[in-house]
Amino acid sequence: MEPIRTTRQGAVRGRLVTDDVAAFLGIPFAAPPFGEARFRAPGPATPWDGVRNALSYGPGVPRASYVPPFDVLLPDDGPQGEDCLNLNVWTPHPASGGGLPVMVWIHGGAFANGSGSASGYDGTAFARDGVVYVSINYRLGADGFLRLPDRPDNRGLLDQIAALEWVRDNIDAFGGDPGQVTVFGESAGAMSIGALLSMPRARGLFRRAILQSGAAHHFLRPASADLITARLAEKLGIEATAEEFAAVPLEALLPAQAELRGEIGARPDPALWGEAALNMMPFEPVLDELPLPSAECGVDLMTGSNLEEYRLFLVPTRRLDVLSQDRLRAATTAYGLDPDKTLPVYAGNRPDASPGELFDAVTTDWFYRVPALRAAEAVPGSHVYEFARRSPAVGGRLGACHASELAYVFDRLDDPTYAPIIGDHPWQPLADAMHSAWVAFAKTGDPGWAPYDRETRTTQVFDTVSGVVSDPRAEERALWEGVR
Numbered sequence: 001m002e003p004i005r006t007t008r009q010g011a012v013r014g015r016l017v018t019d020d021v022a023a024f025l026g027i028p029f030a031a032p033p034f035g036e037a038r039f040r041a042p043g044p045a046t047p048w049d050g051v052r053n054a055l056s057y058g059p060g061v062p063r064a065s066y067v068p069p070f071d072v073l074l075p076d077d078g079p080q081g082e083d084c085l086n087l088n089v090w091t092p093h094p095a096s097g098g099g100l101p102v103m104v105w106i107h108g109g110a111f112a113n114g115s116g117s118a119s120g121y122d123g124t125a126f127a128r129d130g131v132v133y134v135s136i137n138y139r140l141g142a143d144g145f146l147r148l149p150d151r152p153d154n155r156g157l158l159d160q161i162a163a164l165e166w167v168r169d170n171i172d173a174f175g176g177d178p179g180q181v182t183v184f185g186e187s188a189g190a191m192s193i194g195a196l197l198s199m200p201r202a203r204g205l206f207r208r209a210i211l212q213s214g215a216a217h218h219f220l221r222p223a224s225a226d227l228i229t230a231r232l233a234e235k236l237g238i239e240a241t242a243e244e245f246a247a248v249p250l251e252a253l254l255p256a257q258a259e260l261r262g263e264i265g266a267r268p269d270p271a272l273w274g275e276a277a278l279n280m281m282p283f284e285p286v287l288d289e290l291p292l293p294s295a296e297c298g299v300d301l302m303t304g305s306n307l308e309e310y311r312l313f314l315v316p317t318r319r320l321d322v323l324s325q326d327r328l329r330a331a332t333t334a335y336g337l338d339p340d341k342t343l344p345v346y347a348g349n350r351p352d353a354s355p356g357e358l359f360d361a362v363t364t365d366w367f368y369r370v371p372a373l374r375a376a377e378a379v380p381g382s383h384v385y386e387f388a389r390r391s392p393a394v395g396g397r398l399g400a401c402h403a404s405e406l407a408y409v410f411d412r413l414d415d416p417t418y419a420p421i422i423g424d425h426p427w428q429p430l431a432d433a434m435h436s437a438w439v440a441f442a443k444t445g446d447p448g449w450a451p452y453d454r455e456t457r458t459t460q461v462f463d464t465v466s467g468v469v470s471d472p473r474a475e476e477r478a479l480w481e482g483v484r
Helices: 124-128 141-145 155-174 188-196 222-236 242-247 250-266 325-334 339-348 355-378 416-422 428-444 474-478
Strands: 004-006 011-013 015-018 021-028 051-053 086-092 100-106 132-136 176-186 208-212 300-306 383-387 458-462 467-470
Touching (some): 004 155, 100 428, 141 250, 176 428, 222 250, 300 355, 325 339
Parallel strands (some): 011 051, 100 132, 100 176, 176 208
Antiparallel strands (some): 015 021
């Protein structure tokens, strides 16, 4: 018998995924953000009469495809449409008496790609293990993050807050406890959480947070965001107003957004792009200052990164083998470090490393590892991990790259969409360990290892042989003290 639950908007009919798990898919949490609602804060979803079928995914947010070769490595297909502010719920079945912990997933994709409905984000394993799991969509690109006069900034973050408010108001109908919500995300999803931790409107909507490969580091100050708006308007031949952007057909707007990112990568000049010249992302949260969390946020925090994050962007594009020593030195300087002091330390830990391999190590630290550690230092009692299992894909050259931990966290090693990154021989015991740690943290705030502090810097390393270590690569981490 198909399960039915009643939300504040109306009743929904789900389907049984297994004998123990039910899924409710494509539930709207806000009104379609188009027409008169374009570039505005999300409005409430329209209630319905009767029982609404929630048997299949709703449309995703309109977005351009990843450019090759990332369209193969990071599949991002599926239906798109205007009624895109929807979410999906997986819950243990038959229904419990309630009070189960809740995990809300915010997907990554550089604030321009991705969907909560990707098969890799299926929540069956979490529901199997006693968690009510929710995945969400939020506006991306210009619709979500372009700074516009007379329109609210960070509409994509406002969508995330609206989804969390829906969880607060409705998740008890699915057996979840609205007071035991863990929000977790990867890459742009984790960076979103870093911003949410500093937003008063998000206060109280979640009790715990897991930030994977992203933290409170990447954002645009208003002046930089204005540069992006002006350049995109110039490309489209329009005035930089909400009305004129809204009049541009999506089939013209979306490719222009993708081209803009390519232009930043080809000419990363801060005079042209502001902070986006380093971040390589034209669409990010627009904030006045670094949104570092604090103990006052009242949230249990777990954060971490992968050992060789930036290889995802260097190996498939073949830049790893051709990147020059001059480019390595220029990037190190742009990150605020002295290359004459920094590069000998990194090279000393990597005998015979090429400039591209050293670029990966330095950029991984700047973009992912150091922001994670700073977030952990800012919130006492935080837990830190590092994912270090090197993928056999692409001849083993991808290493422990960006996004390679996802299949293990979701316990979906057999999902074919993960195969291009994790390779043919993923290791199930590692998935068991990581997935269990994420579930334990959602249930208790303790993933199974000691908290991080400035003295011990305890870090759980997930690899073929996993274990707790103190301050991995301490001499490299120390170089970043005092650097933004």
